[in-house]
Structures are given as C-alpha cells and as structure tokens.
Amino acid sequence: MTTPTGRSSAIASIAGRTPTGQSVNFTDHSPKSVFGSNTFSLAVMKEMLKSDTYNAVLKTIKEGHKLSEHVADEVAEAMRSWAVAKGATHYAHVFYPLTGLTAEKHDSFYDPGANGNEAISKFKGKVLIQGEPDASSFPNGGIRATHRARGYTAWDITSPAYLLESSNGNTLCIPTSFVSWTGESLDTKTPVLKSMQVLDKQARRILSLFGHKEIAYVAATAGPEQEYFLIDKSFYYSRPDLLAAGRSLFGAQPPKGQEFEDHYFGAIPERVLAFMCEVDRELYKLGIPSKTRHNEVAPGQFEIAPLFESANVAADHQQLIMTILKKVADCHGLVCLLHEKPFAGVNGSGKHVNWSLGNATQGNLLDPGDTPHDNAQFLVFAGAVIRAVDKFAPLLRAVVASAGNDHRLGANEAPPAIISVYLGDQLADVFEQIKGGGATSSRQRGTLHIGVDVLPELPKDAGDRNRTSPFAFTGNRFEFRAVGSNQTIGTALSCLNTILTESLDYIAGKLEGAPDLNAAIQSVLKEIMDQHGKVIFNGNGYSEEWHAEAATRGLPNFKTAADALPAFVGEDVIEVFEKYGVLSAEELHSRYEIAVEQYVKQVNVEAKLVEEIAQTKVFPVAAAYATSLADSAAKLKAAGVAAPGATLTKVAALVSELEGQIAELREIHASALQIGDWTFKVLPSMLSIRKTVDALEGLVPDDAWPLPTYQEMLFIR
Known part of the structure; x- marks a missing residue:
C-alpha cells in the first residue's frame, strides 16, 4: 500500500514551509503609535469636528441624547474624509444577525458626476445613520412572513467605526443595530443596548439610596477570554469534517495527548507566536485592547484575552477578534478552529465572559474592598447577582446551549451544565454570616511565605479560584465560563444585564422608603440568602457528589441543548424581558426557534458527513485491507504455514459492523423530526460509527489511512 496523497503531501508541505505572514516590528512601530489608528475614535473626532459638534457627539455617547440631522451630516463628512484619506473606497453597515456571525454589505463612496466622467465621493448623515439591507435571507424564527424583506440598520454611535484593511482596498465599517420593518430586533446588538439602558437606570436608583449625588452613567463591562485551536491548513483541507462541520467526527486518540500537562502556559511555538x-x-490598529496570549491545556490550543470594555463595545470587538484570528491564521498557513470541541479526548474551547458594572463616579460596583462585610453597597449589588443567577438559571443555561457546546459542558474540562455561583472563601463566609443574622467580619488577605530568601513575600488573596464553576466571582467581577468559543457574547450579556436589572429593581423597591436603611439592607440580603443561597457552591463542580447535591438543592441540570433551549420562552423569562422592554415575547420565541433550527442544521450536516466519510473513505480502505489479509492468509495456508487470523477476524468484524451502522444511521437520519430525535437518536448513532471507525484506524496500515490523524493535526505545526 502507498501513503494517501493528501496526508503525505500535507506533512511534506509543512516540513518545507517558509513563513508567509507579515513580520511584526514593535520597535519601529510601537503599540502606542499603532493603537486605534484604524478607528474613527473620539480623538479623531475632536480633531476633525467643530467643538459644538464634537460636544454633541460626546453627549450622545455618554448620556444617550439623539443627534440632530446637521450634526449627523458633519460627522458623516468627517468620517468619509478620514476613511478616504486612509484608502477606503467603500463603507459598510456592520451588524450581527441571529446566526451569531457578522454581516455586512459594501457600498461605494463614489458616484458618477453630472457628466458621467468623474467619480464624486459622497456620504451624508442620513446614509450614516440608517441603512436598508434585505432582511429576508437572515433567520427570523417566524417573526415575519417570507415575503416581508425590508430591514433597517441603525448606526450605534457608542461603538467606534473602523477601517478593515485588505490588500485590495480598505472598507469603512460602521457598527449598527439590525431591525425589521415592524421594529423587531433581528440581531444580538439591539438587546445589549436596551439591557444596558435599563441596567443603568436601576443601578443609579440603588446608588442614590446610598446618598450619592453625582452618579455617572453605569455601564455593564465585559472582557471575554477567547480559546481556539490552530492546525495547519494542509491538514484542514484533507479533513471534510473540519471543513464543513468545524469539528473532527472521527479520530483515534494519539499515543500522547494532554496527560503530561506540558502545553498549558508552555513556550509558545515560533510559528504560533508570529501569528499571535x-x-x-491588527487588534491594536482597531483599538481592541488585547492583553493576554498563551498556550491552553490541549495541544494545539491557545487563548487571547482583551481588557475590560463597555459591554456593547466588548461584544463588537469580540466579533472582530474572531474575524482577525481567522484572517491572520490564513496568512500564516494555519486555520483557526473556533468550534467548542474540534477534537475528542482533549479539552474543548470556551469563551469566559468576565462581567462587571461601574461608572466614572463610584467606580467598579463589584469591588468588595478590604472589608466586604462593611461594604453594604457592594453586598447589595453582589446579592442582586446571586438572586438573578438563581432565579434565572435555566435562562443562563439556554443562552449557552448549542450543538457545539453540548460536547463541552459537563465534561471534566468545562463548567457543568448545573448553573451555580462560586463566591470564594471570603465572600461565602460573609454571606453565610448575613444568613445567620448579620455580617461582622471578613477574612483578611494574608502573606504567602515561600521559604526562599531571595524570593519576595507575596500578598495572598482572601480566597482561592475555582475553575470548575460556571459563574465565579474572581475578585472584582463575575466570570461566566459556560459560553462557547464560537458563540457571540451579545446574547449572554443582554441576559445577564436584564436579570440583574430585575434584581436591582426588586431590591430598590424593598429599600426605598425604609425608615432604617441599614436594617432594610440586612433584611433583604438575608431574604436573598434564605431563598437563593442554594445556588452558591464553592466545591468541585466536576464531582458526582455535586451533581447529587445539586439535585437535592433543587438546582436544574439541563444536560443537552434540547433540554435547555425551552427556557427562552418560559413565562418568567418572557415576563422579565417584556417588563424592561429588552425583548418582546415574539422576539424571544424567534430566538428559541432559531436556536433549535441552528442546532438541527448543525447535527444534520454532521450526520451527512459521518455517512459520507464512513462510506466513501473509510469503508473502502478497511474492506480492501480485510481482503488483503484474507488473501495473505489463504496463501500462507496453501503453503502449509499456519496463518495468524486475529487481526483478520477483528477487521472483518468491524467492516461488517460499520456497514450495518451506516445503514442504521441513514434510516434514523431520514426519520428525525424534532430536536430530541437529533439529540437522542441521530447523535448516538453517529457516535457508534465513530467508535468503529476509530477502532479501524488502529488496525489499518498507517500508509493506507485516508484522513490526517489526531497526532498529525495536533502536534505538527
């Protein structure tokens, strides 16, 4: 047998590869000089706009005032002038439809002049403020009839416009919301903006109770940590499953995986570092504050994390980060895999969403200070989060439910599907004191003595971290760890903001008019602990004991997307979103329908791939090998030599089993109707085929196997 052309040529091309990406010299062009150079930032506006126009824009951004038509015209002209000077020929209203992806339509700045012989650059305020893409081809979840095609994009002035560069020209990108002709939200940005608006109102209401007179706009903030895999492009194009589904549907475990724990925080490979x-x-140029980069746990897995930003801007920037990761990877001959579980047997990828809220006058409202038991303001906001997470745990599970994330949640690598809150030793103790009648002390930070004279003494935090918790307090923020690596953070943020709004509203109603504010605070916090303290868990979320205890506590455990997604249309969820005007019942139903549809479509594609790859790539090779073994055995027997038959027996049995499994999957696949059919029938049938194929991979000669192996994809770069 000869080595399959795809695998051998892929390995050869990697061995002889020369660097293809651009070299980066931060000595000549420092991050400071590059940062924000491709954004139409406040600094650019201050330089290009008249002072009264700039002040009007600033007021709109900070206080939500509407822009007048003449101000919009001036901004549009300045934006056009800036973009054209930087080589832009087109502009695009960028929006985020309910696919979770980014959408854009490019329009030229240039129109022919009166005589048709010249190009005149035009861009008016009306065009800046509003666009009109065809909305009929985007998912709407039954929110509108098929023939209703009109949709509108509306400029979001709070998120900076930016230039997206390419070798063939630059495009001015304008972040926008996307709504239907009848006003329903068809995107993920609009609910984020609405949720931030109502959260600000209720947060200020709470702050005013503590005697604050000057209260600036309170913004939710976010800093998402993006995990991803990198593999060589040559392997990617030799794997139909990765190409079409984003994850490997077959693959035997390599001799070495992640068991040595030698990849996490290890030295970054040179090729990967060049990519990073x-x-x-590229992120600096777009004003995205990229902060951290490192190897992750699994071989071939990495992470990038930006600094905190306003939640709306962070959501936009997260979409850009995913775009840039894929674009730059391609330049380096790599492919960036954002699927939650591209490879079985090693850790999958998540997107830890660090979330907080604060303002310019009171600072971070989730900062406990050194004595949190005395920090009533912090305790109220933290208590509101505890109440919100417990009350709406099914919703938080639903917003992270997807076909990809189902493979990750609940394994000993990611948070369990049970939503709980980790507070750390210090805060857990304070809230237990509150439950018992009142908090009088806080565990203090200590000093860690390492025992080596030349090493400094280290300040020791008052509590440890817990990587097994889906919703963990990490010092001055909460970290929602269940979001999938391929998911938009917009949906999670709009839900977190809305449910916190409801809790703050509830608490404010309890405190306003109280004759003794301190007593009222103690009372409402004790009530929260009595009713919702069950959601607090500081232990090992991976353990079987926790699953049993969670059931005893009455915490929901939705193990699959099929179980979790109906929470989108629960009565309590509809009530809270409609109460605060973030989403209507129709909009929530549409999101549920779209999530189910996306799940079914994804599993449908995967099932087709399993059938196709197993039938057309694996079965012929395995059957040919079985025939070869049988021929060899017959020849040995004819020569009077005892022929070993164990391998032949195994291979023949697996080939026969595979043929039957493929036929069974086709039958199950053809009859699948509801999401439960895909989850509980189609996926198990696919897994049965995978087990057989992976077993054959360990028996068929290496030079005959048609697919790049895990060992090759994860370790050859």
Missing part, C-alpha cells in the same frame, strides 16, 4: 504578534498588531 500579527493578531495583536
């Missing part, structure tokens, strides 16, 4: 440096430069 170019990613950082």
Whole structure:
C-alpha cells in the first residue's frame, strides 16, 4: 500500500514551509503609535469636528441624547474624509444577525458626476445613520412572513467605526443595530443596548439610596477570554469534517495527548507566536485592547484575552477578534478552529465572559474592598447577582446551549451544565454570616511565605479560584465560563444585564422608603440568602457528589441543548424581558426557534458527513485491507504455514459492523423530526460509527489511512 496523497503531501508541505505572514516590528512601530489608528475614535473626532459638534457627539455617547440631522451630516463628512484619506473606497453597515456571525454589505463612496466622467465621493448623515439591507435571507424564527424583506440598520454611535484593511482596498465599517420593518430586533446588538439602558437606570436608583449625588452613567463591562485551536491548513483541507462541520467526527486518540500537562502556559511555538504578534498588531490598529496570549491545556490550543470594555463595545470587538484570528491564521498557513470541541479526548474551547458594572463616579460596583462585610453597597449589588443567577438559571443555561457546546459542558474540562455561583472563601463566609443574622467580619488577605530568601513575600488573596464553576466571582467581577468559543457574547450579556436589572429593581423597591436603611439592607440580603443561597457552591463542580447535591438543592441540570433551549420562552423569562422592554415575547420565541433550527442544521450536516466519510473513505480502505489479509492468509495456508487470523477476524468484524451502522444511521437520519430525535437518536448513532471507525484506524496500515490523524493535526505545526 502507498501513503494517501493528501496526508503525505500535507506533512511534506509543512516540513518545507517558509513563513508567509507579515513580520511584526514593535520597535519601529510601537503599540502606542499603532493603537486605534484604524478607528474613527473620539480623538479623531475632536480633531476633525467643530467643538459644538464634537460636544454633541460626546453627549450622545455618554448620556444617550439623539443627534440632530446637521450634526449627523458633519460627522458623516468627517468620517468619509478620514476613511478616504486612509484608502477606503467603500463603507459598510456592520451588524450581527441571529446566526451569531457578522454581516455586512459594501457600498461605494463614489458616484458618477453630472457628466458621467468623474467619480464624486459622497456620504451624508442620513446614509450614516440608517441603512436598508434585505432582511429576508437572515433567520427570523417566524417573526415575519417570507415575503416581508425590508430591514433597517441603525448606526450605534457608542461603538467606534473602523477601517478593515485588505490588500485590495480598505472598507469603512460602521457598527449598527439590525431591525425589521415592524421594529423587531433581528440581531444580538439591539438587546445589549436596551439591557444596558435599563441596567443603568436601576443601578443609579440603588446608588442614590446610598446618598450619592453625582452618579455617572453605569455601564455593564465585559472582557471575554477567547480559546481556539490552530492546525495547519494542509491538514484542514484533507479533513471534510473540519471543513464543513468545524469539528473532527472521527479520530483515534494519539499515543500522547494532554496527560503530561506540558502545553498549558508552555513556550509558545515560533510559528504560533508570529501569528499571535500579527493578531495583536491588527487588534491594536482597531483599538481592541488585547492583553493576554498563551498556550491552553490541549495541544494545539491557545487563548487571547482583551481588557475590560463597555459591554456593547466588548461584544463588537469580540466579533472582530474572531474575524482577525481567522484572517491572520490564513496568512500564516494555519486555520483557526473556533468550534467548542474540534477534537475528542482533549479539552474543548470556551469563551469566559468576565462581567462587571461601574461608572466614572463610584467606580467598579463589584469591588468588595478590604472589608466586604462593611461594604453594604457592594453586598447589595453582589446579592442582586446571586438572586438573578438563581432565579434565572435555566435562562443562563439556554443562552449557552448549542450543538457545539453540548460536547463541552459537563465534561471534566468545562463548567457543568448545573448553573451555580462560586463566591470564594471570603465572600461565602460573609454571606453565610448575613444568613445567620448579620455580617461582622471578613477574612483578611494574608502573606504567602515561600521559604526562599531571595524570593519576595507575596500578598495572598482572601480566597482561592475555582475553575470548575460556571459563574465565579474572581475578585472584582463575575466570570461566566459556560459560553462557547464560537458563540457571540451579545446574547449572554443582554441576559445577564436584564436579570440583574430585575434584581436591582426588586431590591430598590424593598429599600426605598425604609425608615432604617441599614436594617432594610440586612433584611433583604438575608431574604436573598434564605431563598437563593442554594445556588452558591464553592466545591468541585466536576464531582458526582455535586451533581447529587445539586439535585437535592433543587438546582436544574439541563444536560443537552434540547433540554435547555425551552427556557427562552418560559413565562418568567418572557415576563422579565417584556417588563424592561429588552425583548418582546415574539422576539424571544424567534430566538428559541432559531436556536433549535441552528442546532438541527448543525447535527444534520454532521450526520451527512459521518455517512459520507464512513462510506466513501473509510469503508473502502478497511474492506480492501480485510481482503488483503484474507488473501495473505489463504496463501500462507496453501503453503502449509499456519496463518495468524486475529487481526483478520477483528477487521472483518468491524467492516461488517460499520456497514450495518451506516445503514442504521441513514434510516434514523431520514426519520428525525424534532430536536430530541437529533439529540437522542441521530447523535448516538453517529457516535457508534465513530467508535468503529476509530477502532479501524488502529488496525489499518498507517500508509493506507485516508484522513490526517489526531497526532498529525495536533502536534505538527
């Protein structure tokens, strides 16, 4: 047998590869000089706009005032002038439809002049403020009839416009919301903006109770940590499953995986570091504060994390980060895999969403200070979060439910599907004191003595971290760890903001008019602990004991998307979203329908791939090998030599089993109707085929196997 052309040529091309990405020299062009250079930032506006126009824009951004038509015209002209000077020929209203992806339509700045012989650059305020893409081809979840095609994009002035560069020209990108002709939200940005608006109102209401007179706009903030895999492009194009589904549907475990724990925080491979440096430069140019880069746990897995930003801007920037990761990877001959579980047997990828809220006058409202038991303001906001997470735990599970994330949640690598809150030792103790009648002390930070004279003494936090918790307090923020690596953070943020709004509203109603504010605070916090303290868990979320205890506590455990997604249309969820005007019942139903549809479509694609790859790639090779073994055995027997038959027996049995499994999957696949059919019938049938194929991979000669192996994809770069 000869080595399959795809695998051998892929390995050869990697061995002889020369660097293809751009070299990055931060000595000549420092991050400071590059940062924000491709954004129409406040600094650019201050330089290009008249002072009264700039002040009007600033007021709109900070206080939500509407822009007048003449101000919009001036901004549009300045934006056009800036973009054209930087080589832009087109502009695009960028929006985020309910696919979770980014959408854009490019229009030229240039129109022919009166005589048709010249190009005149035009861009008016009306065009800046509103666009009109065809909305009929985007998912709407039954929110509108098929023939209703009109949709509108509306400029979001709070998120900076930016230039997206390419070798063939630059495009001015304008972040926008996307709504239907009848006003329903068809995107993920609009609910984020609405939720931030109502959260600000209720947060200020709470702050005023503590005697604050000057209260600036309170913004939810976010800093998402993005995990991803990198594999060589040559392997990617030799794997139909990765190409079409984003994850490997077959693959035997390699001799070495992640068991040595040698990849996490290890030295970054040179080729990957070159990729990361170019990613950082591109992000800096777009004003995205990329902060951290490192190896993750699984071989071939990495992470990038930006600093905190306003939740709306962070959501936009997160979409850009995913775009830039893929774009730059391609330049380096790599492919960036954002699927939650591209490879079985090693850790999958998540997107830890660090979330907080604060303002310019009171600072971070989730900062406990050194004595949190005395910090009533912090305790109220933290208590509101505890109440919100417990009350709406099914919703938080639903917003992270997807076909990809189902493979990750609940394994010993990611948070369990049970939503709980980790507070750390210090805060858990304070809230237990509150439950018992009142908090009088806080565990203090200590000093860690390492025992080596040349090493400094280290400040020791008052509590440890817990990587097994889906919703963990990490010092001055909460970290929602259940979001999938391929998911938009907009949906999670709009839900977190809305449910916190409801809790703050509830608490404010309890405190306003109280004759003794301190007593009222103690009372409402004790009530929260009595009714919702069951959601607090500081232990090992991976353990079987926790699953049993969670059931005893009455915490929901939705193990699959099929179980979790109906929470989108629960009565309590509809009530809270409609009460605060974030989403209507129709909009929530549409999101449920779209999530189910996306799940079914994804599993449908995967099932087709399993059938196709098993039938057309694996079965012929395995059957040919079985025939070869049988021929060899017959020849040995004819020569009077005892022929070993164990391998032949195994291979023949697996080939026969595979043929039957493929036929069974086709039958199950053809009859699948509801999401439960895909979850509980189609997926198990696919897994049965995978087990057989993976067993054959360990028996068929290496030079005959048609697919790049895990060992090759994860370790050859």
